[in-house]
Amino acid sequence: MWAGDEPRLAWLAYLSEAAERLAEAEGWSSDLRYQVAQTLQALVAGTLPGLAVKASDVDRLRGRGRNVTRARQVLRFLDLLDDDRPDRADAWLRERTKGLAPAIQMEIIAWAQALRSGGGRMRAKSDLTWRHYVADVVDAAHQWSERYGSLREVTRDDVITVLSAPRPGDGHNLVTALRSLFSFLKRDRRAFRNPTSRLPRRLTRRPVASIPQPLDRSVMDEIGVARESPTAWLVVVLAAHHALTPNPIRLLRLEHLDLTGRRMQVADQARFIDDLTLTALIDYLAYRQTRWPRTANPHLLLSQQTAHHDGPTSRWWVRHAARLRSATLDALRCDRILEEALAQGHRDPLHIAATFGLHPDTAQRYADAAFDTARA
Template identity: 55%
Template sequence: MQVRPTLLPWSTEHGTLREISKAEVVAALEAPTPFGGDGHTRLTALRSLFAFLKAQQKVFADPTRRLDRRVTRRPGLRIPTRLPASVLEEIGVITHTPATWLVTVLTGHHALGAVHLRTLALEDADLPNRQFTIQGQSRPLDDLTHQAIQRYLGYRTRRWPSTTNPHLLITQQIAHHDSPVSRVWLRTVLRGQEASLDLLRQDRILDEVQAIGVRDPLHIAAVFGLRADTAQRYVDAVYGRHDPTENI
């Protein structure tokens, strides 16, 4: 049902789905449909379709492959998208340094964005009392994050024993300054992987939306420190767009 409105116009312009380009998929995701849903739902449906066709050797290339990053950056669309389980598993088994593993945990487990990662201070991590201050709010320190921070702090102390940089995350370039890590350095954390930190963060927030099982943007905004409209966008990505006046 979700892909039928997309396939009908394609059938008048193309003789085979092998001719479909990524640009046409993006255009289809932006187009309204009479069956409701949104671009996220259609992207999921199209992915399944092209994955099946490729497995059956009916198409040579999948135009939906690695489309997440491109789609979510389009100003008019910005659809948060779940990462495939295979991508998450790949992130879990690649070789991480203590620093890159901590960034991965803070992004994938706590959904911290680049701004918050760069401003985290050493004093925000209270290991003895198992407390972690995130965006001004103190939270219990779970085992995964506790171990990641503990491992990183051991590495940090060995590598830069004399540093006075107050930030939790530091690099060789800033160990003897008070600057935060750069955005460029953060972008290298998952270099070579299909996912980016932005997509990993989106996946974590969407996971929370699905876990609570109800349409509750206020909960999502409170847990992750999001603006109300941003939280609503994540809820809509899971449940479809909702017009609050439709039941009036």
Template identity: 40%
Template sequence: MFRLGRLPGRFCRGCYTYGQQHAVGECVGCRRQVPVDDKYGYCRLCRARASWAIKASGKASVIEPYLRRMTCQQLFFANLQRPKNGGPRVGKAGRRVLKPPLPEPHRVITTSTQLTLFTVPRDFRRFDRELHADLANPWLVRARQAARALGEARGWSRWITSDVNRALVIVLSGFREGEPIRYSELFPALRVRGLPVVRTAEVLDRLGLFVDDRAPAVDRWLEQKRDGMAPGIHRAVEAWVRTLLDGGPRSEPRSRHTAWAYLGEIQPVLLEWSGRYDHLREVTRQDIIAARDAATGKQRESRIVALRSLFRQAKKNGQIFRNPTIRIRVPRQADGVIQALDQADVDQVITTATTTPDLRLIIALAAVHAARPKTIRTMLLDDVDIGNRRITVGGHVRPLDDLTRRALLDWLDYRRSRWPTTANPHLLIPQKTAVELGPAGKLWTTRATRNLTATLERLRVDRQLEEALTHGADPLHLALVFGIDEKTAIRYADSARALLGEAAEQASQ
């Protein structure tokens, strides 16, 4: 039996731990008086150092040749007795090929950089061309080249090109890379000088230098409409309106006018509920009925439709547990008989249409082809096929009559002589959109019949009613000729039958 007590100068730590004994003598390698092994005559540190050398070499070998290299005393620090090997592992662990470490990227610091503490908006209104103009700025040179190319593609006049170049000199003379130009900085400086803001922003956007920091108009409108609502109702209404405008996973986006009409119709009801409830889930069926009965006529139907859309979306999002608008119906209002226009009103429109070729074409499209005002201003040049005498109105191909054909030829001749280099693909263009790609404005399109009884919409309705009166009030014929919905065609046919019956009664008397 070995005693585990301490025997100074006779045994090492391994002897006490494992019951092994080593003779004390002079180590062959480090020449110290320490316990050494009987086989080679080396101490524990020299043998450990030789073992590490074998592992570092990556080759399985005997320990004796490496022991002969140990000729000095071995020193080590605490907890660092096992240094990392530079070579691969030996034994079973060495079978796996290790990936070499990725080299660190070579970092080269060319210039010092200053961190941004806060952003100060630039004021281009203080620009003085004599003091601040830098025509050699590389960004200004690139922007002027881009403006020249864009102007040639859009058909800009030399005055527009000159104004855009002046605006670019103001904005880019002191420009440095990494500083985007915001709309809030661009608009005041250019507007006060009468320079084009939109076209300048388009050039800057092509170079990636423009940032539009304007808040969307729909966000401001939505915030005004929701002001005063309870938090729970506020969140549900916002999610509902966003889904109407942008669409959802299983719903198509609706028109902005639809969202505006829906929210405008039920806003008073939501404000009244906010005074009593904190969330839409507290609204009951009696509240829906009371809101319905508070309105009359067409407004009752519009209010129920909007409320049904709101609660259906809230139920789909899990904001309410049940939909209180289910099985609440409103009797559909009977549509009145559509009346035809008087001949005096039509003659007044014809007199107005003889002034300019664009007005003649607009009136012809509305009075002959029953085109809506939006359809008229969004028609493209490709929708007109004069050679085959065809015209596409609202996606529906129709034959081109002689009156519309003469109006088209007159307008195309005027357009070619007035804006020979325009790239706008729309059929009808004013001076503003001749240098752009968008459609004409609504006010420009409807200016001919603005203060008249026979507006463009009334002319369209009168044309369809006339077709129904002429061909015996056949809904199928109306749907094929004008490409309208079957319900709309049935309504025109019913009005035509009523008018024909009334005319027959008057004739019999």
């Protein structure tokens, strides 16, 4: 292959060496290594040695037995990737704000970009969160675009009118999004006042939460099926025994576990690892080591995709991994908290809050629900 073409051979060797370093660091499987090698060979055949490569040119190499995503990673690792692909999030944002008054559109785009990247006193939001914020605000912005050229003209009465109108869901998300938007505009000196300050309590109060309900005993049989899978069983134990939601479950890292000391760090709370949890963890860690012996991902739970990089799994993956048919992880968590509340023999929200790391108001709601249900 390319006999006598020393520059191209050297170019392939250089890329292959970088790929091997990444493969060792991230624990790529033999299949993935082969796919990357095939992609790099095709890349070298069609590019000039030593020059930066456009991401769009790499994407054109897609095909059976190739992996363009990891090939781009190799080039990015060597600072040889010219990422000329359009920003999908930016395209979505501009499409979502299309039709607004030009100044209002730019103000919302500036806010959304700050939500994405963070900075100043604003923490970066997840992709899902900032998109929801924008979607919540855009409908109101369309109404204001009919009368105003800029959001700095929006008044407190305009905000009250929007919040008073019927809308899907509990409506509190819109309050949060509008407060975030106008706080940003004032902080960035794009507006002189914040029309969301000192709003009537009736518009900003969270709706009354639903009353927690115990799990129907008829679904307990399907929980036993989860024992057949180390991954499913660990997820079920963390949700049904430790009352964790999918997000902290997916964010657990190996460094958070102290099996010898029987401690597990969940956010800023240390949890005791009992025998049930210890067995589930040991079984899963043995499976994890057998399945992905070379992975460098620091997170406890791995999927086929995340095993080859350092990010966590998704909330959807955690819910799907539990292999539950009718029950949900949220229902298992709720049932566990109610069980703990009843076990105290009296309403003790402080114990519930300390045990599961809940807000006192949430703990009170569970304590009340547990004893009201038992009395009924």
